[in-house]
Amino acid sequence: MPERIEDWWARRQFSRGSEVPYPVGTYREAWAHYPVLVRQYHPEFNAGITLTQVPPAADVYLTWQCEIGHYFVATPTEQRERPGRERRRSVWCPECLAMAKPRPVQAGVPVASRAKSRKPAPPICLKTPELPTGEAFLSQCAPTPASSVEAQLRADLFDRLDLTNELNAVKVARPFFQHTEVWPDILLPELRIAIEYDSTGRHGLEHVGKKEQADRRKDRAMRSAGWEVVRIRTGKLQPIGPFDLQMSSVTGKGIDRLIERLRDIRGPLMVDAYLR
Numbered sequence: 560m561p562e563r564i565e566d567w568w569a570r571r572q573f574s575r576g577s578e579v580p581y582p583v584g585t586y587r588e589a590w591a592h593y594p595v596l597v598r599q600y601h602p603e604f605n606a607g608i609t610l611t612q613v614p615p616a617a618d619v620y621l622t623w624q625c626e627i628g629h630y631f632v633a634t635p636t637e638q639r640e641r642p643g644r645e646r647r648r649s650v651w652c653p654e655c656l657a658m659a660k661p662r663p664v665q666a667g668v669p670v671a672s673r674a675k676s677r678k679p680a681p682p683i684c685l686k687t688p689e690l691p692t693g694e695a696f697l698s699q700c701a702p703t704p705a706s707s708v709e710a711q712l713r714a715d716l717f718d719r720l721d722l723t724n725e726l727n728a729v730k731v732a733r734p735f736f737q738h739t740e741v742w743p744d745i746l747l748p749e750l751r752i753a754i755e756y757d758s759t760g761r762h763g764l765e766h767v768g769k770k771e772q773a774d775r776r777k778d779r780a781m782r783s784a785g786w787e788v789v790r791i792r793t794g795k796l797q798p799i800g801p802f803d804l805q806m807s808s809v810t811g812k813g814i815d816r817l818i819e820r821l822r823d824i825r826g827p828l829m830v831d832a833y834l835r
Contacts, residue, residue: 560618561634565606567619581612589615591795594763595651596638599623604630615639625652639768687740690730693751693784698728701742709744709756712791712809716745716754719814720833723748731780741777743788749833750825751786754817756809759794766796775799787824789817 562570571580590597590610600610604622613619615635623638624630629652633641641651686700704710717724726748728740735741743753757766757774766774778788778800790803791813798805802820806813822830 561620562618564608564619564621567617568606568608579612581614583609584611586614587611588795588797592759592767592797593639594759596623599625599638599651623652625655627652627655629654640772641768681737683734684738687728687730687738692730692732693786694730695723695726695746695748696728696730696740697726698740698742700738700740701727704744706756708758708809712754712756713745715809715811715814716817719818719835720747720830721835722750722833729753729781729784729786731784733780733783735777735780736773741780743777743781747821750821750830752821752824753781753786753788755788755790757790757792757796759796763794766792771799789820789824791817 568580572578574580597610600621600623602609604624613621613635617635620632620634621638622630622632631653633653638651684700687698688696690696704713713724723746726746728742729746731739731741733739744756745754747754755774759765759767774790778790781788787802788800790798790800791809792798792803792805793807796805802824804813804816804820806816818830818834
């Protein structure tokens with residue numbers, strides 16, 4: 560059960576036999592993935608304990624202040640899991656989110672009934688063609704790539720590898736967000752490898768919290784379909800898969816690292832057969 564930060568800190572002092580059980584900076588790298596939370600946390604509201612002294616999974620109540628000025632209490636886990644589909648900074652503040660999306664009140668419906676009423680699950684999209692699991696194809700549902708960095712990565716990679724580059728989807732066995740297909744950033748069908756480019760985005764909300772959980776689900780769906788995934792993780796994002804690469808930017812040397820990683824997965828003989 561979560562406890563007050565003063566009680567949590569005192570218990571850690573006792574169990575570790577130290578006045579400072581977690582020195583300042585201990586968890587700096589872990590919290591660097593959540594820049595919005597770093598801005599919302601203030602030691603003066605939390606017994607002088609800095610965020611880098613708190614494990615991201617600690618079961619402790621912390622006080623936060625959003626950029627508008629709202630104060631609220633939440634555990635580290637609640638904060639890290641708060642982002643959803645929205646891309647606004649307010650997703651990390653319950654009050655801002657409630658004002659942005661007020662709940663409609665149904666006249667004449669008891670409160671208990673409102674709590675129990677839920678939307679039915681959206682139907683599965685029927686546009687995915689009937690294909691074997693793991694088959695790559697050109698999907699009419701796939702979103703248009705919007706990242707210029709991703710477009711450059713694609714161009715640089717296919718300048719080096721003579722592979723099919725028109726396909727954008729892979730058929731999977733189980734529905735993934737109402738589709739039986741997934742849309743990796745780049746597909747290498749002959750190698751059955753998908754490339755994903757991950758950054759935290761302008762507001763630090765991309766590929767963290769629930770978005771990271773969705774990325775993991777997507778990777779599991781791809782691997783179940785017989786594909787492997789390589790994620791290029793930027794902006795201090797940590798690897799989430801066995802073949803992920805951390806890069807500050809994708810340069811010529813980064814493409815070399817990526818091709819070497821493809822060799823690690825499928826072997827140099829197979830990968831080098833497609834080199835231009």
